[in-house]
Amino acid sequence: MDYKQIIAEAIHAELHESLELNEIKLLLEKPKHSDHGDVAFPTFQLAKLLRKNPAQIAQEVGDKLSSPLIERMQIVGPYINFFLKKETVSSAVLQEVIAEKNNFGNLKIGNGTNVPIDMSSPNIAKPMSMGHLRSTVIGNALANIFEKVDFTPVRINHLGDWGTQFGKLITAYKKWGSKEKVKENPIEELLRLYVKFHELAEDDPSLDDEARLWFKKLEEGNEEATELWTWFREESLNVFNKVYDRLNIHFDSTKGEAFYNDKMEEVVKLLDGKHLLSANQGAHIVDLEKYGLNPALIMKSDGATLYITRDLAAAFYRKKTYDFSQALYVVGQEQANHFNQLKAVLTEAGIEWANDIHHIPFGLITKDGEKLSTRKGKVVLLEEVLNEASAQALRQIEDKNPDLPNKEIVAEQVGVGAVVFHDLRNDRLNSFDFTIEEVVQFEGETGPYVQYTRARAMSILKKAEASDFDASNAFELSDEYSWEIIKLLQEYPNTVKRAYENYEPSIIAKHAVSLAQAFNKFYANVRVLDDHEEKEARLALVFAITEVLKEDLRILGVQSPDKM
């Protein structure tokens, strides 16, 4: 139920000569303080229009208004404050949630069109760090949000399985590596080799030459190089998949950078055909000065292609394969320049879908104030963070709820939930300095707090043996505590819409926290299971809470244990 709409209609009935219906709706606001009512109409704009004192207008208009939804009105200076009939609104909102269940909040925006989402994209032979977590969980949450508003998301893991680093890796492996050690501990060993390479290459430039040579061989299909590359890739993927399983995130495509090796020549031809390429110090560039950007380097002086060439090839491939309405790239904000270039090159080439490409940037994670860098060995390993979180959750369960069945499973859901939720609860673009204490928290505005809240609600439903409700019943609630919940439930579709429009999962996370806070206040002050004339309506409210919290968490990629 959209009560703002109904209030707007009531006002419009009196003011149709001065303002359009949606103008009125835009003016309506949600007061910050509950003693200012549920909806407020400020009359400043109207005062300007009618050249009258705003307080006077409020008085005159307010006197004439009426609607079955309005319990009472209060005119405070230039504001008309509306207090809604809690019973009527509660019933309508709960009927809606009960009828729609987890589909509550679904919107018809995308017409089912495809939206490829470039996300996660770890580099082969390197460990997954907290930085990859961000791309992975933000991408997954956006995929869920897009699905909820009727798009068809395509989760693409654009693996970093190509590039000059493989030349370095092969060089390092041949010099200092062993098959046994890699088999034993693939990522750790490959990382050790990679770090060692960089350390020694600082004093010995011949190593870089050798690495370049090996990469060249790899590009030319040299057997030994290809064999090593394939092996590194396989071992790495096995390790990654374990983490993805724990996060419960899966991909529709794992076509990585290597997949586009044979598709870049076409890009170069296309750009050349449009006379966009110019030679510069032996390299081929697209000049982007008119976009205020530095030139895009399409081909190096040695003939090798670059990152942007590959991403252009990928963009064309995705358009051809998915005919997308939008294409998202969930990649750190430090690559904003790259995506600006990508769009600018496509625009220069006259590609009409260039503006459907959206870079979804996110903030940097640092450790002790320093940027994480695999090369320097400065990493926060994702797997270790998840392990620690899960272990702490298990300790918490042993302490607070030792009789809980399936402790390990719940501990994993709670621990991983804490980490994922932490990454999604704030604005994507915020940077943060990593500390395990902050990430693995179970109290306050955290994932486990939301999970716990829902588990308490589930427990009430179980005791009442209430699992389903008839949406045609009336569910009239009158107390202040349920009213706060009702208002938050009512906002849900708009919350989903805002999350979609802003590509911002944190809007969902904030809604989950607000809802959980409102429910915990209700829980502390209102008895549900006691005999009371509103008991059935209260149970329905509890049911609605469990549904919407679960849906919020599902969108974020967090599990909802029924007990914890």
Next chain:
RNA sequence: GUUCCGGUAGCUCAGUUGGAUAGAGCAUUCGCCUUCUAAGCGAACGGUCAGGGGUUCGAAUCCCUUCCGGAACGCCA
């Protein structure tokens, strides 16, 4: 140097399109488990919204400017 992000309570952050008295969580102190899970609830403490100008009936929010922090800026991805 240029461009882009950011600066709100001790710490981490909210603050739809500009609206009434700037809000949470953590931390600290103090209350609440014979009643639906205390991973909870309540209370106290805590602020020149970085500084200065401007636009407006009204600015944390928009514009200009200064300061501070971070990032990016052709042969890595």
